[in-house]
Amino acid sequence: MEYLNFKLIAASVIYSVLGITILVISFVVIEKLTPRTLWKEIIEEHNTALAIMAAAFMIAVALIISSAIHG
Helix, strand or coil, X not given: CCCCCHHHHHHHHHXXXXXXXXXXXXXXXXXXXXXXXXXXXXHCCCCHHHHHHHHHHHHHHHHHHHHHHHC
16 A cells, blocks of 8 residues: 555645646746737747747746756
8 A cells, every 4th residue: 555655646736736836827927028929929920939939938947846846
């Protein structure tokens, strides 16, 4: 039964939700700071460079959050 340590499972779920929440909040902040709407630029204007930049931002923030959580 040491495979199912519920404290570790609960901590993992809580940290995952916390990390996703921080990632979404940081994306919303970046969305508000940009002069145009990111979604409109990516979907309607087919701005590939902006899509790559948004993806790189999300990956970078996710790496920072995961490093902070796991030490």
